[in-house]
Amino acid sequence: MAAPRHRRRGFSRRVQYGLFAGYVIAVAGIVLGAGLLLLSRLDPRAFGTLRGIVIDAGAVVSGVGRSGVNAVRDAGEAVSDYFMAGSENAALRSQLAAQRRAQIAAKAVAAENARLKALVRLQENLPRPILSARLVGSTPTGQRRFATLSAGLAAGVKPGMTVRSPEGLVGRIYEGGLFASRVLLLTDGEMAVPVRIVRTGNPAIATGQGDGTMEIRGLISGGRPFRRGDLVVTSGTGGIFFPNVPVAVVLRLRGDRAIARPLADPARADFAAVYPVYQAPIADPPAPPRP
Amino acid sequence: MIGRLHDGFTDRPPLRVRWVPIASTLIGSAMGALPVIATEPIVPPFGLMILLAWRLLRPELWPAWMALPLGLADDLLCGHYLGTAVILWTVAFLLLEWVDQLVLWRDGRVEWAIASVAIVTIGAGSWLFSQPSGSATSLLVLAPQTVGAILCFPAVLRLTAMLDRWRLKR
Numbered sequence: 001m002a003a004p005r006h007r008r009r010g011f012s013r014r015v016q017y018g019l020f021a022g023y024v025i026a027v028a029g030i031v032l033g034a035g036l037l038l039l040s041r042l043d044p045r046a047f048g049t050l051r052g053i054v055i056d057a058g059a060v061v062s063g064v065g066r067s068g069v070n071a072v073r074d075a076g077e078a079v080s081d082y083f084m085a086g087s088e089n090a091a092l093r094s095q096l097a098a099q100r101r102a103q104i105a106a107k108a109v110a111a112e113n114a115r116l117k118a119l120v121r122l123q124e125n126l127p128r129p130i131l132s133a134r135l136v137g138s139t140p141t142g143q144r145r146f147a148t149l150s151a152g153l154a155a156g157v158k159p160g161m162t163v164r165s166p167e168g169l170v171g172r173i174y175e176g177g178l179f180a181s182r183v184l185l186l187t188d189g190e191m192a193v194p195v196r197i198v199r200t201g202n203p204a205i206a207t208g209q210g211d212g213t214m215e216i217r218g219l220i221s222g223g224r225p226f227r228r229g230d231l232v233v234t235s236g237t238g239g240i241f242f243p244n245v246p247v248a249v250v251l252r253l254r255g256d257r258a259i260a261r262p263l264a265d266p267a268r269a270d271f272a273a274v275y276p277v278y279q280a281p282i283a284d285p286p287a288p289p290r291p
Numbered sequence: 292m293i294g295r296l297h298d299g300f301t302d303r304p305p306l307r308v309r310w311v312p313i314a315s316t317l318i319g320s321a322m323g324a325l326p327v328i329a330t331e332p333i334v335p336p337f338g339l340m341i342l343l344a345w346r347l348l349r350p351e352l353w354p355a356w357m358a359l360p361l362g363l364a365d366d367l368l369c370g371h372y373l374g375t376a377v378i379l380w381t382v383a384f385l386l387l388e389w390v391d392q393l394v395l396w397r398d399g400r401v402e403w404a405i406a407s408v409a410i411v412t413i414g415a416g417s418w419l420f421s422q423p424s425g426s427a428t429s430l431l432v433l434a435p436q437t438v439g440a441i442l443c444f445p446a447v448l449r450l451t452a453m454l455d456r457w458r459l460k461r
Binding site for chain 1 (some may be wrong): 306313321322325327328329330331332333334336338351354355356358362363367368369370371372373374375377378382384385388392417418420421428429431432433435
């Protein structure tokens with residue numbers, strides 16, 4: 001089939017000028033768009049109000065659909081549970097016995113821990129969440145990894161705050177509307193979390209890769225600091241994230257770095273808790289020099 | 292204005308004729324509001340696909356600057372830095388004007404090929420524009436989404452053609 005000759009200019013001056021004006025406006029728009037892009041790269045908080053309104057509007061749609069998705073998933077799990085009931089029952093029973101033994105051991109450790117802490121008069125500022133809210137949606141098409149939280153500036157959520165679920169760290173509040181806010185997930189490329197390897201206590205830094213995993217780099221050079229199955233938790237270095245929140249588990253090694261999977265799956269977390277920005281306790285400031 | 296052709300088809304009540312393409316593209320962009328929480332980009336960029344389908348089916352429908360507001364809406368809905376889709380979609384429209392002059396024979400497969408090139412290029416462009424300054428994410432992250440988008444495109448083209456027939460129905 002021959003292409004339709006749609007853009008035929010003909011002899012009408014009006015059509016010709018209109019076509020030309022369209023191109024001029026398009027090129028001017030591209031220049032304007034480049035300016036917008038530069039502005040939002042340099043200041044990610046720019047146009048916060050406009051973005052906030054869109055986040056709020058999107059959360060209304062997602063929030064309604066979310067319950068439907070949950071219902072479908074739960075129904076699927078309920079059906080598959082029936083098929084697996086027998087073998088799962090046996091497995092769970094043995095697991096329960098093991099857990100019970102572990103719990104007794106943990107209680108002993110906790111008691112000893114409390115005694116030792118009292119002994120050294122360790123002061124702890126344990127985090128307390130500001131609120132809990134639902135994760136209702138995300139941006140599954142875009143290149144950034146955001147989830148939508150159903151609480152916004154009106155509820156006291158502010159950009160920079162930490163979001164976690166019972167399983168571990170979920171992310172950080174990036175921007176907010178009045179009733180909903182965007183959470184920067186751990187897997188976004190912009191995310192960097194100072195962490196600590198539980199097994200050795202070595203400090204490391206975990207960055208998102210955009211593909212559902214994180215890359216962990218050791219801060220101490222040399223050697224092979226990671227092993228498969230290593231758990232990393234936040235170290236609290238530099239503030240923002242409270243220490244000892246589980247972050248990820250190492251899947252495989254790549255040279256002296258490790259690829260890890262975040263422990264908290266935001267798709268399964270019904271609720272996430274928002275914590276204030278952590279400020280590391282400051283030791284006594286050094287005394288000013290005396291003349 | 293190019294969109295105003297007095298050929299008896301566009302003299303419909305203008306609401307449906309004018310707004311069905313715009314609304315369907317916006318709904319495609321709003322697929323990002325699907326209530327799934329993804330830790331990697333898996334859902335194809337439906338906004339871009341519907342936009343390309345309209346542009347390929349009805350080249351005379353929109354002037355080149357129409358990609359500006361639609362791109363801005365897509366940026367807002369998808370959480371990209373503002374300006375990403377504004378730039379990429381408008382550049383794509385201008386290039387498509389040139390491609391229209393270039394390609395003399397058109398059929399479904401040629402349009403599929405054009406759209407595939409556009410989807411891959413725009414995907415890579417938006418990946419480039421949303422690179423954070425500190426670290427780098429791999430370009431391979433795009434692969435599942437892009438393959439899905441290319442495979443879905445003929446279906447989207449059909450859907451758009453159906454919408455188009457409904458839009459111009461007497």
